[in-house]
Amino acid sequence: MQRFLGTSTALAAALLVAACGGGGGTPDVLGTQNNSPAAGDLLQNPPPRITAIDAAYFTASLNASTSGKTLLALAGTPKCDVNVQYIQYGTVGGAAEATTASGVLMTPSGSAAGCSGARPLVLYAHGTATEKRYNLADFSDKTNPASGEASMLAAMYAAQGFIVVAPNYAGFDSSSLGYHPYLNAAQSAAEMQHALAAARKALPNLLNSVSESGKLFLAGYSQGGHVAMATHKALQAAGVSVTAAAPMSGPYALSAFGDAIFYGNVDLGSTLFVPMMITSYQRAYGNLYTQLSDVYDPAYAAGMDAILPNAQPYTTLMATGKLPQTALFNSTPPATAFASITPPTGTGATDALFKLGFGNPSLINNATRAAYLADAQANPDGAVPTTTTGAQPTSPAHPMRVALKKNDLRNWTPTRPVLLCGGSNDPTVFFKPNTQLMQGFWSAPSPMAMGSGLLTVLDVDSAATGSSDTFAAVKAGFAQAKTAIASAAVAAGATDSGASALTQAYHSTVAPFCNAAARGFFQTVLAAGL
Amino acid sequence: MKHLHTLTLACAALGMALPAAAQYTVKVGYGDVRPYSSASDVSGPFTPAGLSLEVHNQQTVLFSVSRPLNARWDLELVLGAPPKHDVALKISPAAVVPNAARALDGQTGAQVTQIAPTLFFNYNFADASAKWRPFVGAGLNYTKFSPADSTAQGDALNGGRTSLSLEDSMGLAAQAGVSYRFNDKWSLTAGVATADVKTKLTTNTNGIIRKADITFHPIVVSLMVGYTF
Numbered sequence: 069m070q071r072f073l074g075t076s077t078a079l080a081a082a083l084l085v086a087a088c089g090g091g092g093g094t095p096d097v098l099g100t101q102n103n104s105p106a107a108g109d110l111l112q113n114p115p116p117r118i119t120a121i122d123a124a125y126f127t128a129s130l131n132a133s134t135s136g137k138t139l140l141a142l143a144g145t146p147k148c149d150v151n152v153q154y155i156q157y158g159t160v161g162g163a164a165e166a167t168t169a170s171g172v173l174m175t176p177s178g179s180a181a182g183c184s185g186a187r188p189l190v191l192y193a194h195g196t197a198t199e200k201r202y203n204l205a206d207f208s209d210k211t212n213p214a215s216g217e218a219s220m221l222a223a224m225y226a227a228q229g230f231i232v233v234a235p236n237y238a239g240f241d242s243s244s245l246g247y248h249p250y251l252n253a254a255q256s257a258a259e260m261q262h263a264l265a266a267a268r269k270a271l272p273n274l275l276n277s278v279s280e281s282g283k284l285f286l287a288g289y290s291q292g293g294h295v296a297m298a299t300h301k302a303l304q305a306a307g308v309s310v311t312a313a314a315p316m317s318g319p320y321a322l323s324a325f326g327d328a329i330f331y332g333n334v335d336l337g338s339t340l341f342v343p344m345m346i347t348s349y350q351r352a353y354g355n356l357y358t359q360l361s362d363v364y365d366p367a368y369a370a371g372m373d374a375i376l377p378n379a380q381p382y383t384t385l386m387a388t389g390k391l392p393q394t395a396l397f398n399s400t401p402p403a404t405a406f407a408s409i410t411p412p413t414g415t416g417a418t419d420a421l422f423k424l425g426f427g428n429p430s431l432i433n434n435a436t437r438a439a440y441l442a443d444a445q446a447n448p449d450g451a452v453p454t455t456t457t458g459a460q461p462t463s464p465a466h467p468m469r470v471a472l473k474k475n476d477l478r479n480w481t482p483t484r485p486v487l488l489c490g491g492s493n494d495p496t497v498f499f500k501p502n503t504q505l506m507q508g509f510w511s512a513p514s515p516m517a518m519g520s521g522l523l524t525v526l527d528v529d530s531a532a533t534g535s536s537d538t539f540a541a542v543k544a545g546f547a548q549a550k551t552a553i554a555s556a557a558v559a560a561g562a563t564d565s566g567a568s569a570l571t572q573a574y575h576s577t578v579a580p581f582c583n584a585a586a587r588g589f590f591q592t593v594l595a596a597g598l
Numbered sequence: 599m600k601h602l603h604t605l606t607l608a609c610a611a612l613g614m615a616l617p618a619a620a621q622y623t624v625k626v627g628y629g630d631v632r633p634y635s636s637a638s639d640v641s642g643p644f645t646p647a648g649l650s651l652e653v654h655n656q657q658t659v660l661f662s663v664s665r666p667l668n669a670r671w672d673l674e675l676v677l678g679a680p681p682k683h684d685v686a687l688k689i690s691p692a693a694v695v696p697n698a699a700r701a702l703d704g705q706t707g708a709q710v711t712q713i714a715p716t717l718f719f720n721y722n723f724a725d726a727s728a729k730w731r732p733f734v735g736a737g738l739n740y741t742k743f744s745p746a747d748s749t750a751q752g753d754a755l756n757g758g759r760t761s762l763s764l765e766d767s768m769g770l771a772a773q774a775g776v777s778y779r780f781n782d783k784w785s786l787t788a789g790v791a792t793a794d795v796k797t798k799l800t801t802n803t804n805g806i807i808r809k810a811d812i813t814f815h816p817i818v819v820s821l822m823v824g825y826t827f
Binding site: 095121154275 | 644645646695696697698699753754756757758759760761762763764765798800801802803804805806807
């Protein structure tokens with residue numbers, strides 16, 4: 069009896085002790101997880117869905133803000149629910165080093181027509197970002213610097229039935245790369261393809277699974293315009309079918325654009341773009357400088373290779389003196405010969421803009437500007453400072469100009485429809501040495517001309533050509549937006565009729581209008597069965 | 599580790615040899631478990647504020663085995679057939695979430711099974727021979743939450759298939775009740791028990807790790823038939 073009791077109590081004790089073991093607290097890993105994915109593979113498959121925005125809610129939230137209302141008017145009432153997935157994938161850096169990056173995969177769903185089944189896909193490249201935490205997938209944080217562009221993508225494309233794949237780019241968000249390969253055509257084209265390949269692996273595993281119709285569209289704004297065009301070039305070279313492309317307000321002809329800047333036509337934002345570009349090309353080619361003070365003024369040189377992207381917004385970096393606001397070049401000419409372009413004058417309305425690009429101290433030292441200009445004069449670009457051939461420089465020697473030529477896109481011809489969109493008065497990415505130059509390069513009598521009817525060029529800052537102008541509404545809308553910006557500035561006390569406010573806002577204001585035009589362009593191509 | 603030590607000693611105490619007159623009472627009956635959970639907001643990447651949860655009530659079969667230590671004190675181990683509780687999603691009116699997510703408010707987002715062995719030292723206000731024997735007890739509760747599974751609604755709110763894990767809990771417990779003695783062998787006991795239970799919930803949704811702290815002030819009402827031998 070006692071032995072039985074002893075056994076049963078011992079059993080109870082054993083049960084209790086067994087139950088005492090194990091602390092709990094680590095949930096299982098579901099799906100496939102690979103922390104060192106190969107290029108084009110997902111870190112996490114299926115990727116997590118950050119949010120599922122039903123069409124009614126999206127419409128209501130757009131209506132709740134002024135910018136939202138503008139976007140709603142341009143993009144139209146959301147038709148489809150939008151699922152936002154966060155993808156992380158293997159890719160490469162600017163020196164072909166293996167790395168990881170992140171991005172967004174937006175998929176439409178819902179019962180409205182054109183929201184399910186086989187959908188067309190837009191592979192989108194975003195504009196210059198300076199904050200490391202930039203993440204197009206972070207719909208839970210409206211303060212994320214990517215928030216505006218992400219809303220635009222959701223409203224313009226995903227809510228109207230397109231799948232959207234958009235990388236954040238290597239060097240941003242959770243990417244393991246310690247810098248950003250800015251305006252590196254080879255790297256950005258490779259990364260876009262890796263993001264697309266990774267997203268395609270996710271499609272069948274999503275909560276609302278969706279499939280592709282086989283129609284692939286490329287689009288991108290500003291830096292993203294360069295990325296989109298470089299991607300189109302790479303895909304075409306690889307024999308991959310691209311349905312149509314819409315690069316927008318991009319620095320396509322980098323040699324021409326770079327030369328224009330060094331000749332004193334300093335663009336707005338140059339003190340952000342130039343250090344990112346120098347760092348990118350130094351990482352890729354290794355020969356832009358031996359030490360930072362070779363190219364940068366001592367006031368800014370220290371740490372300039374690691375300052376962007378930054379945890380802080382660029383406004384803080386400028387306020388704390390880590391970056392100049394606008395002074396790219398020194399107000400003392402590097403040589404008397406260059407006095408007349410330090411700054412250039414007689415350019416009309418842009419005189420004031422270019423003057424801002426000069427100061428003391430400046431970001432770039434005079435030795436660099438002088439050496440660059442010497443090479444630009446000895447081995448000139450075919451479009452800057454004067455139009456000769458319109459082509460890239462034949463044999464640049466200065467390492468910065470060599471690098472720019474490597475990434476200049478005047479060296480191929482698309483065989484599918486392309487819409488080049490921009491604003492002719494863009495102070496940030498000049499229209500003339502980029503969009504207009506590519507237009508000339510791809511039009512007869514250029515030997516690199518595109519096939520008839522394949523190229524469409526849209527300047528949203530121009531008057532409608534008549535009642536048959538497909539882009540009349542976009543142009544009218546942009547004109548209205550410009551007036552609104554100027555009026556708001558004057559109402560807030562501006563005495564220059566709002567000109568300065570308009571200059572500051574111009575480049576970002578063009579963006580949604582060009583995207584609306586791009587979507588219309590894509591839908592036309594789809595309808596025509598091209 | 600300290601807790602484990604204490605519990606092992608208590609377990610050993612239960613099996614301690616006693617004079618031949620020692621009696622064991624085995625009880626089985628009905629338990630109504632009300633967790634009265636209080637959870638923090640769920641936190642983690644990409645997680646808006648205002649999302650929480652609530653653990654719902656459940657009923658189960660309770661068991662206990664007790665042994666007197668002397669005329670008034672006894673040692674009792676209480677266990678239940680592990681009840682499976684529904685965990686409801688709570689979406690605060692202030693939470694900024696799309697309509698599709700808000701529609702999940704109040705729905706069952708997970709189901710969690712708990713096993714909660716509790717050891718009591720009870721003081722009885724009358725001797726073992728009395729017809730009515732009220733008692734109060736204090737002791738130690740150990741709760742293990744397993745298995746813990748997400749539902750389709752939980753997956754929908756989290757944005758993918760979700761795995762859950764909850765930390766074990768160790769805390770003080772207390773009870774009060776009364777036994778009615780039919781005869782030497784049979785009795786009926788009604789009691790109310792509570793314990794200090796808390797846990798940390800961790801979820802993993804395709805790599806997104808989210809956490810919430812959950813505190814319980816549970817009330818377990820029981821009615822058990824006892825057999826003494």
